[in-house]
Amino acid sequence: MIPFLVFISDYNNSREIFFFAKKKKNSSRKIPMATVEEVGRGGMVTICLPPLSKEDPLLSGKKRLSDARNLKFKYQLPASSSTEEVLQILDQIVQATRILHMDEIELYFAGDDDCGPYSPRNELESLNSILIVINSLLSGAKNDIIQVLHVLKNRIMTMINSVAVQNIHEMIIEKLDADTEEMLLTWGEDHGVRTKLKISYFKEAGRGAVASEDLSIGDIALEIPESLIISEDLVRESDMYDPLKKLDGIASDTMLLLWSMRERYNSNSRFKIYFDTLPEEFNTGLSFGVDALSVLEGTLLLEELLQARELLHQQYDALCPKLCANYPNIFQQELYTWDKFLWACELWYSNGMKVVLSDGKLGTCLVPIAGLLNHSLCPHILHYGRVDQSTKSLKFHVSRPCKAGEQCYLSYGTFPGSHLITFYGFLPKGDNPYDVIPLDFDDCCNEDGRSNETWTGESSRTTHMVRGAWLSKSDRPHTYGLPPPLLAHLRSVLKGDGIEEPPEVPKADMHKEHERAVLKTVLSIFNPMLEGIGDSDDFDWDNSRWDVKLAFDYKDLQRRIISSVTKSCYSGLEMLDASA
Template sequence: MAAAAAAVGAGKLGAGGDAVAVEVRLPPLSEADPLLAEKKMILEKRNLSCEIQIPVACSAVDALKLLDHIIEAARVVYMDELELYFAGDDVGPFSARNELESLNLLLKTMKKLLLTSNTAAKEVLQILHDEIVVKLKSVGKSDNAWMVVQTQNHDAEDSLLKWGEHLEGLDFQGAGRGMIASESIGVGDIALEIPESLIISDELLCQSEVFLSLKDFNNITSETMLLLWSMRERYNLGSKFKPYFDTLPANFNTGLSFGIDALAALEGTLLFDEIIQARQMHDYMHADLDTSADDEDITAQSSATTSQTTHMVRGTWLSTSGGFPTYGLPQPLLTYLRAALGCEVDEPAAEADMKESDKVVLETILSIFSPMLEALLPEQDDPNRESASWDVKLASDYKDLQRKIVSSIVTSCTSALENL
């Protein structure tokens, strides 16, 4: 992951020693980043640079164009695996998290440059700074339509948040539990400071009795030890983390808690098999403590093999390109299928040859998702859905979403084949 702030360059100097351009440098991609190769490839493909010269005398319009360029590069730097997979020809924004991290990095950089630059450079830097603030304030505004408050009765959250009288704990339809500020929080303001002593971390674990009891177990991970520590600490009445544990629900509504009716509602979905497998894994999770080194090697090899052929899809309405050459589908999936079906075409090939190859790929995708869509179609609407239990509602909502995604893929492939 990138460093906390970008480097600040001195820029180019004129004949009299005055700066004629200010250099903005994003932090170099970390060699330890598992997504390093993919990020480098996207930066090169899109002709993006992590270093950019901003002429002191450039107009506001040109300065904002340069800002868009560096924002695109920052988005790539902060991409996660999911965003990388579905990037395609999309330049962003990719997600609220990605956008906030990218813009916050550039805001810190502009503030440093404003402190160190001469008067001539400050005018253009102030323009960029103000535009970044505008973009930061606009992040998340598109979500307002479905951020509807469902309830305001959360005594546990109110107790935990005594430090912030201007905050309320709320439930948001489609987004779950969260907080809302009763007054505006400015860009750059500190909303919350957390002392390091209150962070549940590996360092805290190493100082606990749980660590002394578990450290000699072979192949036990720090994540598993933290989980076991949490299970024990939750019932420690003298724990300094008691206010935190008191806010946790007594029962977690997850797929592992689904009843028979909810599982029946999931029949035909990919999640049904995943929950069954997860329950089996949950049943023998304790066996991981005694896993041999040989078994671990076999598991690692299996995961590595699977990751090379496992691909993802999403609703094609999220794609910025609905036509040739991606048809709204993720580029990695199309590339893999073209190779697997022997339909790869050299870059200089005629467009007609490429489209003929894509017909085979699209027909293959249809053969996969058409039966899946048929299995997801409801036999009839359930009149008792609103009064159903939480797990049946959640399962039904998930199935509706998967049906919508699969339907969009089938529709896009069918439309693309007709056009081809």
């Protein structure tokens, strides 16, 4: 197998491996759906949330959390309920749904007393899934329960709007229209694209899509026919396929990348207008210059970037020179230079989307027009990764309202800043819940070599993590703004029994020295990290290149996260001293 890129991120020895096809990963995520058991019988609505799936690797963690909160997965609402009663039950439904939709990081950081919201993504997915059920109930509802359903619906809509109010950081429009992109839209519409978006320029992000009319939840902002999606089929139809398939185990993503390098310069290409609208430079972390790399000294992003570039170079050396030598009519040397290869890599990383095509095949694709949507931590469009079998088109539904003139954002996935810098070349505005610093602990095994149960309760793992302590919502004493599984791990290891207990507040009589040791251990990890990263740098912002600015932003973010952790530990120590 020649995977397109294997990228190893090595922060404190924790290893993550990213494959090309993992980009924009949440596009094809399946949402569990609530169902209605009975409607209107005896003036009662019963809403059944999907049970926790046995296939879910986070099953036991989610179960622990829902049990700790006494949450159920079946709720009954009599038509005679008062508004207050309905809202109380809705609160329980929302809490349970948030747990169902949790991902690994959200679950890791959620304390037993933290009922959410856990992230804008989690909140939007949860509220939308409840809204779908309420809407389906409303369509067949009898008078006695309509009122109850309206109370539920209004509250959900208010909650969705408040997610946006709390999390959106609007970008500044630089230029309202874009001629070349207008031509792309017209070309698209001539080929079956339907859109309620137009393209504008934004100060911080280049082009982006703006709603041309008010969009409500569920509306389709953009619909792209499958025939306009750039997918593996195009390589199969081309003269490149024969020589490429002879290469042992070459990945289809790699074939497509090589195809796009030539197609970019094909004046007869069906996608000429699309290739003409692509930037000459992508400005991702893969193109960072030496000055930017030297700013990153002391951060592990530096190592990630160097490794990624090195792997790309290896890929290039293994493929392009041989193809050009053996098949000069198909792979012209001038189109397959290192710079053009890097450009194509950046194109696919920053614009590729995982799509399930109508034949059921999943692949990384380029989707003209959709590639102009920018990312937000609080996106309008969450799910877009499956071609609709009946219309043979890819639909982009909005999960929160988007007013005419407002930028319409996509979710590229739940990525940390390091990943977004490396593959997309930006850091999103706002608090990114996925900006974590992983920590590996060696003491994962008992003396007999058996692995300990961990916070998920599922399998052996030694990786813990921290993120900005400002994101912690726990009010309980002895949580110190640190994640409960990390505390549970350190408490058990320092106690010497090696058994990782589920996160819980320590008993009142827990020895204070033990708590101090826990906090001092965390400090012993993070103080050197803070020193390594250095003080806040003074630099000439206005006269610096884009990559140097981005590197400084990243370093600042790391410094903020690390110092929030050390501050939390120091205030925890003070608190323990004060209560002595």
